[in-house]
Amino acid sequence: MEFEQFCNFLPKIELHAHLNGSLSATSLQKLGCSNEEISEYQKLAELQATEKTLNECFKLFKVAHNATKNPQAVYLATKYVIEDFYNDNVAYLELRTTPREEENMSRVEYIESVVKAIEDCDKKIIVKLLLSIDRSNNLKVEENMEVIIKMKEKYPHVIKGVDFSGNPYVGGFNPKLFQKARDSGLFVTLHCAEIKNDKEVEEILKFRPDRIGHGTFLLSNDHIWKLYLDTNIPLECCLTSNVACGTTKSYKEHHLQEWIKNSLPFTLCTDDKGVFGTTLSKELVLACQYFSLKPTDLWDMTLKTISYTFASDEEKTFLTTTLQDWKMKNHF
Numbered sequence: 001m002e003f004e005q006f007c008n009f010l011p012k013i014e015l016h017a018h019l020n021g022s023l024s025a026t027s028l029q030k031l032g033c034s035n036e037e038i039s040e041y042q043k044l045a046e047l048q049a050t051e052k053t054l055n056e057c058f059k060l061f062k063v064a065h066n067a068t069k070n071p072q073a074v075y076l077a078t079k080y081v082i083e084d085f086y087n088d089n090v091a092y093l094e095l096r097t098t099p100r101e102e103e104n105m106s107r108v109e110y111i112e113s114v115v116k117a118i119e120d121c122d123k124k125i126i127v128k129l130l131l132s133i134d135r136s137n138n139l140k141v142e143e144n145m146e147v148i149i150k151m152k153e154k155y156p157h158v159i160k161g162v163d164f165s166g167n168p169y170v171g172g173f174n175p176k177l178f179q180k181a182r183d184s185g186l187f188v189t190l191h192c193a194e195i196k197n198d199k200e201v202e203e204i205l206k207f208r209p210d211r212i213g214h215g216t217f218l219l220s221n222d223h224i225w226k227l228y229l230d231t232n233i234p235l236e237c238c239l240t241s242n243v244a245c246g247t248t249k250s251y252k253e254h255h256l257q258e259w260i261k262n263s264l265p266f267t268l269c270t271d272d273k274g275v276f277g278t279t280l281s282k283e284l285v286l287a288c289q290y291f292s293l294k295p296t297d298l299w300d301m302t303l304k305t306i307s308y309t310f311a312s313d314e315e316k317t318f319l320t321t322t323l324q325d326w327k328m329k330n331h332f
């Protein structure tokens with residue numbers, strides 16, 4: 001099997017995908033966006049990344065947010081994104097999104113629209129939901145967490161965890177808030193060290209989330225790096241996102257190489273496949289191109305990723321069997 005074909009057809013696991021950043025141009029069009037809005041949303045993919053690009057990136061999400069301002073649009077957006085991942089042969093998807101209040105929609109309605117689209121999905125893909133706390137919305141974080149915990153109690157089979165995301169230049173990590181989520185049985189994954197912020201990163205590592213996203217600047221301070229090594233927390237690695245936002249200089253210099261060299265736990269993810277013009281298959285191809293991973297390494301990585309998911313034991317067993325069967329059928 002050709003190498004790219006291998007990456008395409010491998011049953012994959014996606015653990016870090018933001019709903020509104022994952023909308024493709026076609027989906028945005030179906031949601032009523034104009035061509036101008038769509039090219040605005042996609043402009044990062046064409047820009048030369050600098051350190052400022054990450055800040056720019058947060059303006060782009062507005063395009064998708066404007067297209068998902070009522071329950072029906074949120075439902076459709078979720079459906080389209082799941083279909084995209086399914087078409088890229090993703091077998092298990094943890095989709096994350098920030099419950100948003102709009103003129104014609106409450107946060108509860110937002111969440112229920114996403115849950116309904118997940119429940120209605122008739123494709124062979126397992127989908128779970130993580131709800132995000134936006135760090136730049138400081139005034140409402142407590143209230144947002146309460147809504148999230150209530151919704152988890154109502155839909156425990158779908159809502160599995162919380163995420164901490166948003167513009168890392170704004171706001172800060174509040175361990176007590178996320179402890180509440182943990183106490184209510186939610187898994188916790190946190191965006192961590194996407195920019196240099198040693199004090200916050202230390203607090204996050206001490207909290208010991210179940211996974212962290214990005215981890216770009218963990219290596220920039222020996223003390224922080226040692227703390228991280230003690231935790232063994234799996235990293236959600238977003239190659240294209242980091243390069244496109246300019247937090248990593250190039251693919252070649254990406255910090256993933258340290259995880260590979262030291263056999264540290266990681267998984268490859270898309271982050272915002274719509275904004276960055278990527279797919280999970282493409283991320284796997286990039287990892288092979290730049291870090292000499294072979295198909296067997298990708299298969300092994302996917303197998304290990306099963307244990308980093310927030311799925312049930314039965315679902316994990318099912319995914320393991322799916323991967324093993326695929327390996328047998330494809331003789332590699």
Ligand SMILES: CNc1ncnc2c1ncn2[C@@H]1O[C@H](COP(=O)(O)O)[C@@H](O)[C@H]1O
Pocket residue numbers: 018019020021057061096097098132134165166167168191194241245271272
């Ligand atoms: C590029 N790196 C990133 N770093 C931090 N947060 C990010 C992000 N990419 C996306 N988001 C978070 O996800 C939201 C869009 O999806 P949802 O409206 O939640 O579905 C963004 O507004 C931001 O809060």
Ligand SMILES: [Zn+2]
Pocket residue numbers: 016018165191213271
């Ligand atoms: Zn992210």
